[in-house]
Amino acid sequence: MPLMGSLYIGASGLQTGQNALNTTAHNLTNVDTVGYTRQQVQLSDRSYITISKNPESISNKQTGIGVKYSNVKQVRDYFLDKTYRKESGRSMFYEVSKNVMEEVEIQLGELNGEAFQKDIANLWTAVQELTKDPSSSVTQGLLVQRASEFIESALSVYAGLSSYQDNLNQQVAQQVNKINDYGERILKLNDQIRTIESGGVEHANDLRDARNQLLDELAELATISYGEDVYGNVYVQIEGVDFVKGGTCYQIGMQEDASTGFYTPYWPQNASYKIMDDGTKQYVIDGAEVFDLTREISSDKNTDIGGLKSMLLARGDRRADFTDVTEERYDSVSQSVLMNIQAEFDQLIHNVVTKVNDILANAAGVKTGDLTLQDGTVLAGARFCTVDGERINYMRNEDGTPIQMFNKVTTDAYTKVTGADGIDYYVFNEEDYSKPDSLYSLKNVRIDQGLMQSPAKLSFMKEDGSVDMETATALKEAFMTEEYTLNPYVKKQTSFVDYYSDLVAQVANSGYVFRSIYENQENTVESTRSARDQVIGVSSDEELSNMIRFQNAYNASSRYINVISEMLEHILTALGR
Numbered sequence: 001m002p003l004m005g006s007l008y009i010g011a012s013g014l015q016t017g018q019n020a021l022n023t024t025a026h027n028l029t030n031v032d033t034v035g036y037t038r039q040q041v042q043l044s045d046r047s048y049i050t051i052s053k054n055p056e057s058i059s060n061k062q063t064g065i066g067v068k069y070s071n072v073k074q075v076r077d078y079f080l081d082k083t084y085r086k087e088s089g090r091s092m093f094y095e096v097s098k099n100v101m102e103e104v105e106i107q108l109g110e111l112n113g114e115a116f117q118k119d120i121a122n123l124w125t126a127v128q129e130l131t132k133d134p135s136s137s138v139t140q141g142l143l144v145q146r147a148s149e150f151i152e153s154a155l156s157v158y159a160g161l162s163s164y165q166d167n168l169n170q171q172v173a174q175q176v177n178k179i180n181d182y183g184e185r186i187l188k189l190n191d192q193i194r195t196i197e198s199g200g201v202e203h204a205n206d207l208r209d210a211r212n213q214l215l216d217e218l219a220e221l222a223t224i225s226y227g228e229d230v231y232g233n234v235y236v237q238i239e240g241v242d243f244v245k246g247g248t249c250y251q252i253g254m255q256e257d258a259s260t261g262f263y264t265p266y267w268p269q270n271a272s273y274k275i276m277d278d279g280t281k282q283y284v285i286d287g288a289e290v291f292d293l294t295r296e297i298s299s300d301k302n303t304d305i306g307g308l309k310s311m312l313l314a315r316g317d318r319r320a321d322f323t324d325v326t327e328e329r330y331d332s333v334s335q336s337v338l339m340n341i342q343a344e345f346d347q348l349i350h351n352v353v354t355k356v357n358d359i360l361a362n363a364a365g366v367k368t369g370d371l372t373l374q375d376g377t378v379l380a381g382a383r384f385c386t387v388d389g390e391r392i393n394y395m396r397n398e399d400g401t402p403i404q405m406f407n408k409v410t411t412d413a414y415t416k417v418t419g420a421d422g423i424d425y426y427v428f429n430e431e432d433y434s435k436p437d438s439l440y441s442l443k444n445v446r447i448d449q450g451l452m453q454s455p456a457k458l459s460f461m462k463e464d465g466s467v468d469m470e471t472a473t474a475l476k477e478a479f480m481t482e483e484y485t486l487n488p489y490v491k492k493q494t495s496f497v498d499y500y501s502d503l504v505a506q507v508a509n510s511g512y513v514f515r516s517i518y519e520n521q522e523n524t525v526e527s528t529r530s531a532r533d534q535v536i537g538v539s540s541d542e543e544l545s546n547m548i549r550f551q552n553a554y555n556a557s558s559r560y561i562n563v564i565s566e567m568l569e570h571i572l573t574a575l576g577r
Contacts, residue, residue: 007564010557013067013556014557014561017553017554021547021551021554023039030538031538034213035212035213035216036209036538037205037212037536038074039073040074040075041550072203073205074209076536077532077536080532084532085219087524087525087528088219090304090305091521091522092306092307094310094514094518095310096307098518100337101514104161104338105511107161107164116153116157119146119154120496120497121497122146122150123146124496126139126142126143126146129142129143130460130475130476134472135459135460137456140455140459141456144405144447147356151446154349154442158342158345162319162342169262172311173254175308176252179218180252183251186211187244189210189214190233193233211234221307222239222305223239223302223305223306223309238252241290252267253266253283253285257317257318259318260318262317262318264289264317265290265312266285266288268283291308291309293313314338316338320338321436321441322347322349322350323343325488326488330487337510341507344486345442347484348496349445353406354440355496356406356478357404357413360395360403360404360458361385361402361404363395363468363470363471364385364395364402365386366402367383368381369381370382371384371425372419373418373420374417374419383427383428384426384427385402394459394463395459397450397457401414403458405447405451406446406447406448407445407447408438409444410437413428414426482494486503486506490506
């Protein structure tokens with residue numbers, strides 16, 4: 001090679017060494033940058049110059065023209081990325097579940113500094129005191145007061161649970177907006193990366209790092225699958241449905257329930273709609289929901305991935321009550337932490353309320369049987385009493401209706417009818433699960449205002465002047481009888497006194513399970529993260545070693561150019577004379 005041409009070899013070494021040093025410095029600068037992937041320099045030969053060809057030779061006579069900086073690649077492991085994202089999504093699912101259980105424990109365990117259990121114990125104590133002296137105005141007043149405190153505290157607990165539902169609902173909206181924002185940012189990064197790399201020379205590694213970080217964060221919120229096409233675009237699916245594809249981000253919509261205000265994420269592209277008079281679209285989202293919340297939660301089926309799904313499950317789709325604890329409906333609330341607790345808690349209130357009211361109704365002369373009305377209608381198995389009976393002054397209001405400790409807020413307890421015998425009766429309005437206003441649920445119950453003003457209306461004194469010990473004893477036995485279960489899948493029967501303790505114990509056990517799963521899952525995520533960091537992470541020792549190596553190469557190229565320069569100078573000055 002001509003001596004002047006040899007300078008190109010040295011120049012290529014200088015340029016390559018400088019670029020390699022820049023890459024190493026870039027790695028060291030970002031050693032603590034979240035989401036950064038270490039970049040690795042790849043060097044290769046420049047094209048050779050063929051001096052002559054000889055078919056009889058093993059190879060042609062060629063001379064090299066230096067080295068080139070051929071590629072700067074990211075060091076990543078696809079399978080570790082995929083495993084990490086799946087396990088981090090599962091970890092977030094159980095972290096949300098754990099946090100919800102901890103909040104429920106707070107709601108149930110403390111109420112203005114005092115546990116709700118104290119109000120149940122106080123009511124039970126008032127019933128016991130009543131049995132000692134039922135005719136005492138003091139014990140009667142204490143019973144009414146404790147019953148009022150019981151309802152007020154129960155309403156506060158239920159309101160706390162409902163408020164937390166609303167809080168989760170707002171978090172759902174925030175997470176959906178965050179997912180949509182991630183999708184738009186991924187789409188924008190796709191365009192930038194494609195533009196930079198379209199020439200086939202430069203690699204947009206830092207932009208790829210930003211896109212990979214978005215995929216990491218997106219994987220914590222939902223189950224995702226992804227890949228990269230030949231143009232460098234990343235496509236993403238959420239729950240098996242296209243989210244980012246081509247030049248489009250299919251944003252998730254949110255439909256707000258008119259009665260609860262709860263949001264349901266759905267895919268607008270998969271939903272049907274009709275045009276309203278004002279020109280807006282009203283979507284019908286049946287079958288277009290992002291998450292199928294009816295599927296069993298299982299690690300084997302990979303249905304326990306994503307914080308957003310966990311929030312939706314925990315929140316539920318409505319305010320639950322005691323009607324949801326029936327065998328027919330329990331499956332609809334069993335997977336929702338808050339709805340499950342709401343239903344079981346309301347069941348306690350419903351059982352106490354109806355049992356106490358039934359005992360007082362029995363004392364007021366209410367009986368069960370068939371009642372034929374004046375128009376011939378037969379009320380089979382009705383609970384009724386005469387308006388003008390021989391016991392009208394005992395456990396009755398001024399209008400003759402039986403006294404209730406707990407009233408419904410929206411509807412009356414009894415309806416006045418006329419029987420076929422011409423006698424007026426009060427017929428008890430039975431609860432209809434399809435009509436919320438007819439239920440003795442926590443949302444629809446209050447202490448009888450007449451009793452609050454005059455607890456002595458209970459009297460517990462029969463018409464003959466004797467003390468009604470039977471009714472007082474029945475109230476006591478009602479609190480001691482073990483005939484109630486938390487839900488259809490719990491076989492243990494409990495009493496009013498122990499029901500709440502069992503409910504709190506169930507919450508504590510569930511919380512312990514979620515905490516254990518979360519801690520184990522965090523260990524899995526941490527081990528996967530460590531394995532991935534060993535691949536993509538920057539080692540300062542390794543980079544410093546590379547810096548010394550590339551610095552030496554740079555110095556060698558510089559020395560090579562100096563030697564060539566000295567030779568040229570010698571030729572021109574000494575030999576050229």
